[in-house]
Structures are given as structure tokens and as C-alpha cells.
Amino acid sequence: MISRWTTAVLDTDLPGGWAVARSPEGFLFDDNGALFPREWLKRQDLSILAEHGIGHLDGEPVYLLELHSPLDIPGCNWKGLRAFMLEDDHTLYKVLGYAAQVGTWAREHRFCGSCGTRMSQIPLERAMYCDACDLRHYPRISPSMIVLITRGDEVLLARSPRFVTGVYSTLAGFAEPGESAEDCLVREVREEVSIEVKNIQYMGSQCWPFPHSMMLGFHAEYASGDIVPQEDEIEDAQWFNVHDLPPLPASRSIARYLIDLYVARRLGHAEPVLPG
């Protein structure tokens, strides 16, 4: 199947195409969705912080207008990326997820982190350039590991105080400098629930644009220790039987995929597909 959406670095001097607008309140949308004719959008009184050409949707160029602040446009509203993630239009979510990461980077890389000089966009490369330092600043991607720990028919799931009430998920954490993904897994599991794991197996990855994680998904088996939830980070952690699971994370998350895959294998059901 030909992908409807492909990323690309496009020349912002060329006219036409579609545009999405993003502000600290999320993306602009109306009854037709979140893509607007670019020339029409640019005629509105927007406070544009940066403009980037981000790719092609069904062959048509798509641009991002990253705004300083939201603006009232009749018939339009603003909505966060998470809300789009929970909706059915997977392609639109991919477009907006990418736009969000480019927008976050554009917002946070206007000035060189080394010397403070204002930077400029490099044509045909997703990079901001500091002329004074001859330095390129690329979009930030944060490798994070996520792991489902199992013990026979039981899976270890935990709650962060940030989660929706009642929802339990797999353990996750950001990689630190000097770590492999597996090192990160062992450290995070020790920190968050104080147990040891074995037979670590890589299961797949997922872009998680909240704001710029690259999730590296693993399965691991319980080896030893009793659960001791990390103060402040983990509100509760428990072993749950695959026949009696609590409310789980959103179906598009790799956390949910790791859980659903294990349960499917355990119960002999059809296996889920990892959402991109």
C-alpha cells in the first residue's frame, strides 16, 4: 500500500498547499479537520513564530505554521494532540504528531544553545543553523524504554499520579547518557518497583510525540524481589492476572500493544498489530 503521508523538507518560499496551525493550545481545526488551504490561513492575523514545509499528504504539500499564541477564527477551535490521537483518523494523527515535533523543535531552537545567536533554517534539511558556530541543531528525539514484565499468567502494571483515574500501564523511562536501552530498562525497573528481571526481549518501537519520545518496547520476565513502588513516581504497582485486567492505556500506545500481545499469546487469540 502506498502511504498517504510522507515527510519531506519543503521550500517555504513556494506558494500553495495545505497548512496546519499549532499554538500552545494545540492545533487549529474546524468541521473539515485540521488541514487548511495555506494561502487562506496565512491571510488570517496569525502571529507566526516559524513556518516549515513538513511533507506530502496524497501528493499535496503540507506546511506547519507554528504560532506564538492562538487566535480566534470564526468556526474554528484549538485542540491538543492527545485528543487527535484518541480519534480514528490515524493518518491525520501521524501528520499532526510530526508537525508537533517539528513545531516544538522550531520553538525551542530559535537561538543557538552554544552562543545565543539567532539561527536560520537550512534549505532541504531539517536543521537550524548557527552561522557564528557553524553548528547544526536537529530536532530532539528522546529514546525511552517501555517494558511489560510478566510472571506466568500475571503482568506487572503500575500507575503514575499523572494517569487517568484507574488506568494501569507498563513501566517506562527515559534513557540516560551512557546507557543502552537494556541498561535503562534494568535501572528503571529497579527504581520504579524495586524488582529484578530476566530474559529481556525487544518487541518493537513507536514514535511518541509527547513531546519527542522514541519508545523502545520490551518484554521481560520477573526474576526476583517484591514490588516496592517508587515514592512520587509510582502511585501503585501490582501483579494482574491476564483474565482480570484493570483499565488499560489508549489502544494506539505501544504500552497497550505490549499488554494486548502478551494476553493474546497467553489465551491463544489473534495477535494485535503495533500502531506506528
Ligand SMILES: NC(=O)C1=CN([C@@H]2O[C@H](COP(=O)(O)OP(=O)(O)OC[C@H]3O[C@@H](n4cnc5c(N)ncnc54)[C@H](O)[C@@H]3O)[C@@H](O)[C@H]2O)C=CC1
Ligand atoms: N507510548 C506509550 O505507550 C507510553 C509512552 N510513555 C512515554 O515514555 C516517556 C518516559 O516515561 P516516564 O515514565 O515519564 O519517564 P521517567 O520514568 O524517566 O520519569 C519522568 C522523569 O524523567 C525526567 N525527564 C523528562 N524528560 C526527560 C528527557 N527527555 N530525558 C531524560 N529525562 C527526562 C523528568 O525528571 C521526569 O519527571 C514519556 O515521554 C512518556 O510519555 C510512557 C508510557 C507509555
Ligand SMILES: [Mg+2]
Ligand atoms: Mg517512568
Ligand SMILES: [Zn+2]
Ligand atoms: Zn552559535
